[in-house]
Amino acid sequence: MASPLTALGVDAPILAAPMAGGPSTPALVTAAARANGLGFLAGGYRTADALAEQIARVRSDGVSFGVDLFAPNPLPIDPEAFRRYARAIAPEAQTHDVDVQAVGIVEDDDHWSEKIDLLLSDPVLVVSFTFAVPDVAVIASLRAAGTLVVQTVTSPEEARLAAEAGADVLAVQASAAGGHSGTFTPQRIPAAIPLPDLLAQVRQEVSLRRCQVE
Template sequence: MLSLDLPVIAAPMAGGPGTPALVRAAARAGGLGFLAAGYKTPQAVADEIAAMAGDSVPFGVNLFVPNPVPVDLAAFRRYADLIAGEAERYGIALDAGSPTEDDDHWHDKLDVLRAHPVPVVSFTFGIPSRDDLAVLRATGALLVQTVTTVAEAEAAADAGVDALAVQAAAAGGHSGTFTPTRPIADTPINDLVAAVRRAVDLPLIAAGGLATADDVAAALRAGAQAVAVGTVLLRSDEAGSSAIHKAALADPARTGTELTHAFTGRPARALRNEFTDRYSALAPYGYPALHHLTSGMRRAAAAAGDPERVHLWAGTGFRHATAEPAAAIMNRLAGTALTHPLTHPAREATHDRHRS
């Protein structure tokens, strides 16, 4: 389906950074961009697809696959009590009575994509059922599964997806691991790509800590057909990142990242701040319960310009995030690898449909 002039993809970034403007800029640069459906209402997803439809450029939509991590109720309430003071400074009372355990409107979003087909659909957190994959395949979409291990890659290949996004632990934001309560191996992206390449015969997109042209070239040599980048685009002109997030990425006092489940109950890589330092070792696992528990606090902190109680998602290459147009960033990352096709048998038919 894809024949990219640049082997660089703007990764889906839920929560605001992944705007239609960023997706559009990635496509016009010769790459590809993904709208992030995670946390949005089905109507908001439909509206963003409609906003892209008039541009006649390829793009993808990323879905969070329901793979709940049920939270222990007693541990949930203890954690809510522990962090209550962080929220109270903004007049937020945490609801510790009953955890919210939802599926991010999974079936409604499938209905949106069935009614409004898009060129590419990718999945994070788990593999959809075969019936759900069949629903999306019938729309003509290329199906891309995020995986973090060889075992996950083999399972995804058995399920019948078309390509894999191979994500290393260095990636910013949530890990796509299927088993979030287990330790995440710190395997370098090129080693992980090479291992997956040996195990499955599918096109691979490398992701995780890729921030320079040398990084991209090395991932392609390791066996990837393209790379996906997110953190290096967070300060781009078209990104919807908050002002405090952009400032934190450029702050020389921010010296490192860590995997933490303190904000959402699921491991995600972020810049260290006061909240991660205090609570990463104390938080229980529980997704999406902790996400909903802390979301009001995080929104209020962002509105107040407080970076210490906000999830500052960032990969290990965050120092390379620059304030400039996304196209300039993507072209620089591509370096001399200006043509590296990722193809799919339905490409021409799908392109014809979207041109019409």
């Protein structure tokens, strides 16, 4: 069965997952596309203008690509947990001349509305979300603009929320995945379920068509 991704010309099982903070350069995204896969620009931690600039750079290479955003999660940061984490990573940070203990808590929405406005006024082929499911209206507007909407989920419950909100594709992340977890409930460490088992649980929970890149 053709998946929504094969319909976009993605015929190699290579998705260059978004990595906010610098690693997902336009060059990496273009390289993934040239290998017949799909790369994602990481919109997280960027202003809308900075994201627009990166979009323009990949567009000028004439390849398909996606854009990932951090969806706002209204859970407030626990100051004690923040300080504990800062203390734990301080020795490593110091080796890079960064004093994390001097960094304060930042509660913001990562320029959410501006970036959604950008992606609605100048749509891209694929938009993915992590950390939370956006409002149904946001997903519906993106889909109406012709964008395929991908949602990262880490449990069957999150998969159900994403499917109910109208996501086209689920990116199912198990606890063994590299980097941080995309869980919607960061106060709970996700259960250590192997990816094949988690996929089976998600398939039982939601009826979104199985997306297989062959």
